[in-house]
Amino acid sequence: MxxxxxxxxxxxxxxxxxxxxxxxxxxxxxxxxxxxxxxxxxxxxxxxxxxxxxxxxxxxxxxxxxxxxxxxxxxxxxLGPGGEARPPYLPERPGETIDLSILKPVVGKSQLDAMRKGFSWLAENVTASAALSFRPNSVLPMHRAMAADWLARGGVPVEAANITITGGATAAISSAIMGTVPPGAGLATEALTHHTLMPLCQYLGLHLEGVAIDDQGMLPAALDDVARKGLIRAVFLQPNVINPLAALMGAQRRAELIEVARRHDLAIIENDILNRLVMDAPPPIAALAPERTLYICGFTKITVPGLRIAYLAVPSRYATAVANRYLVTNWMPAPPLVELLSHWLDDGTATALIAAQREALVGRHLIARSLLPEVGLRSHPQSLHLWLRLPETWQEEGFVAHARARGVAVAPGQAFRATDKGRRESVRVSLGSTSEDELRRGLSCISAILGEEPEVLLPTI
Known part of the structure; x- marks a missing residue:
């Protein structure tokens, strides 16, 4: 003290x-x-x-x-000035904690078997350039062409030369922001957003503006008000279920946000890491506004967590800047993993894994709906998580602490807030990070806590 x-x-x-x-x-x-x-x-x-x-x-x-x-x-x-904020998830899983805090796909024997089979294929087929080269341009041209074909089939036509292959969505997000928002300028994002944006903008010296949302996502009028101030250079959106609310943005809302972005000449960074997993999504924003949209297509959350590769497709006006930012911060993704992804795209393994993930999530959502109250619950049939609004008697910090004390970890809503305006006490609950049996036990514990009166946890000696 x-x-x-x-x-x-x-x-x-x-x-x-x-x-x-x-x-x-x-x-x-x-x-x-x-x-x-x-x-x-x-x-x-x-x-x-x-x-x-x-x-x-x-x-x-x-x-x-x-x-x-x-x-x-x-x-x-x-912690002191410069201290690091903790992530919303457990950095490791201690003891018997049921970890529903980290966002992961449903994985099991079939995913592990696919990875082992893929590594066996790599052992026999990896090229000399993938294994021995330090030069991105000598390794990735063929893979960029395959990426362009995959994106085009998903509704995002783009030149292969305008695709940066990255070591996962986090690296793609960082490169997209650095390539569009200069130091001292601003980035607009939804009030509930990707948990890395707050520390990233702090490290880069950028102003992050949280914009009001509704059940579909960002409100166009609110973005227009923010853009009129003149500081914002880009807007970060997660329209397809991966956002904290697990919301799917409708086609009309996408068109309205594009109109605002064009009026103020804003770049749009579209984080669509669930892409093919989401069945009922409207066309990507990148398909509607290709001249200003930087599109992120990931594979970690829809196939196997170890496949840390994401495609970053950008308009020509940003292509060189984004490629340079990725080069100086990451140099290049691991070439053998890029080889493996291209092989999986070619032989259909990636499509099969995505379909299996979609099917597995059906069971996870059924479990959740059977154990949790409908009031305050937000999800989507292909979401990897739930967004759970807490009763007025609970605060996030206390709820997370009570759950953790009973062996269940969930992510506090505060980790995803770019602004506290319109704050509602909530937590994010991952559905894919553990077995079905542990998910049932974890959700049953959460349901029990929701029905209790908050009580201060006393320290144990």
């Missing part, structure tokens, strides 16, 4: 943000040293005449900024 404490006379509306700013300044100027344990929520609320909810939201904001870490049963501790 420390002698420093927030000044209640300096707290303004919104109170949680004002309180968080006081803590942030104290951490940045050294009044709160690294490792300092922050006061318990209830005690600080009583000292400042605030609600416990306000203090909890202030602490969550500090965690989101990477200044504080929250440890179940121990409290909240200062």
């Amino acid at each position: 420390t002698n420093w404490s927030p000044d209640p006379t300096l707290i303004s509306r919104p109170a949680y943000l004002s309180l968080a700013e006081q803590f942030a300044r104290a951490i940045e100027d050294g009044r709160l040293a690294v490792g300092t344990r922050l006061p318990p929520h209830r005690r600080l609320a009583d000292d400042l005449s605030l609600s416990v909810q306000t203090v909890s939201r202030a602490y969550e904001e500090l965690i989101r900024r990477g200044l504080v870490s929250g440890e179940v049963g121990r409290g909240s501790f200062v």
Whole structure:
């Protein structure tokens, strides 16, 4: 603990943000040293005449900024300036925890067998350039042509030369943002978005603007209002179910967002990592606005997690910049994995794995619907997760802590918020990250907690 404490006379509306700013300044100027344990929520609320909810939201904001870490049963501790925010999922799976926090496809023996068979094929067929070359241009031309064919069959025609093959969607997202948004400029995204965007924009010195959403995703009028300020250079969208709400954006909404982007000359970054998995999706935004859309097509979430490859298709105006950004940050994807993906596209293995994933998700969603209440539940038949709005009696931090104390890990909604406007306490629950038996047990535990009154977890000795 420390002698420093927030000044209640300096707290303004919104109170949680004002309180968080006081803590942030104290951490940045050294009044709160690294490792300092922050006061318990209830005690600080009583000292400042605030609600416990306000203090909890202030602490969550500090965690989101990477200044504080929250440890179940121990409290909240200062990480200090430059401290790293924790991901929404468990970095590893300790003991008997049922991990429903990390987003994974459903995997089993058939996926492992496919990977083993693929590696056997590689052992016999890997080319010298894939195994021995350091030069991307000497390895990838054939694979770019195959990528162009795959994308065209999915409704996104693109020149092979305008495709960057990346080591997964995260690398593709980073390269797309760096290739379209210069330092000091802004990126617009949905209020609930990809959990890496907040720290990434912080590291790159970019302004991230969370834009209001509804059940389909970003509101065009809200994007127009943000774009009128002149700072935004690109907009990041996840229209096909992979967004936190598991929402599918309709064709009309896509057209309206494209119209706004054209009016303000914004680049559109379309993260479509579930692509062929989603059966009822309208045409991709990249098909409707090819002149400004950077399209990300991933394979990790729809085939096998170890196949960390994603295609990044870009308009000619951005092709060189994006290729350069990927080159200096990643150089090139692992060529043997690129070889394997091209082989799977050619022999139909990728299509079969996607179909198997779609079928497996049917059973997972049936389990979820049988165990969780319909109220507050958001999903899609091909989503890898559920978005669960919590009852008004629960806060995210407390719910996540209670679930973890009972051996179940879920991801807090705060990890996906680009803005707190319109905040609703929620958690994300992965459906594919464990066995069906563990999923049943984990969801049964979540259902039980939803029906309970919140109770502060006391530390164990």
